[in-house]
Amino acid sequence: MFKFVIFSVKTQLNVHDLNNEAVAGNVTDIRIMEFLDEDGKRLEAPAVSGRMLKHWHLEGMKHLIVNGSYTSVPLCAGCKVGEPIRPGNIANGNLLQNSGISEADAIKNCVVCDSHGYLIAKPEATAGEGGISARRTSRAMFSWLMPVLGIDTASKQVIHNRVSSDPKTMMPFNKSYASGIYAFVSALDVDRIGLVELNLVGTSPYAINDNDRKERVKVAIEAYRLMLSGQIGASLSHAIPHQNPLEILVAYSETGPLPFPVSPMYSDYISKTIGLMPKNTTILYWGTESPQGITKKNTIDDIFTELVSKV
């Protein structure tokens, strides 16, 4: 099984509202981020937070487990209803806080708690009894979704109407939609899925067996495929992005962790990413370029098929 995989994605998304994270009155506004171009000039454009991308990776995993073919992969009650364990979370957080469940048991019970991490603050009453917050870092890491430099982005506010049979209760509201060519990078620390951090010495450092680990890694990888198809927003019922994947670069290593890739928001990200990777890294690419020294795939599915076959 490989130990670490990174993803660099460049995709066109037309008329999306993936970044409507700021609400003011009846206007849901688009999230604008400031950043610099390659000459250091300040720019502003719609962007989508890495928290949002992480959330939709998690949603993809849930979808594949609950409605797909990974039914043997466990989800805890909190993560099943989309409330990952957080302080004061009634679904599972309290159970963990009150029962003092171990990290190993939290891992065994749930692939999301295992791979996306959690943070449980001890209640104040017990904080003085030698207790500290229970925390597990995420094995899945995401950048923001950012516009590719040198290409224009566009956004437009549209007035919608909540339909009612009584014209007096019709309620107009505004939503913004954006279009652009975007990039994001992500890393999946495969080797630490199932790993109990404090168990590094001794017998197996893993809380689950090899087969169960493999199933979890496959779900986490397949969830990226859903994300690449534009399943990364809350408005999918009426605003599926007009997506058009342009380039995907994936690198995996069977020997150890990898550096994060150079972002496809920059023009020379492929050669820089190749130049950054250590020996014994396998690099796969799908897209219009023909980079030297890496394996070019005919379809995006070819990339996922190879990754899953190496798990």
Ligand SMILES: [Zn+2]
């Ligand atoms: Zn969970």
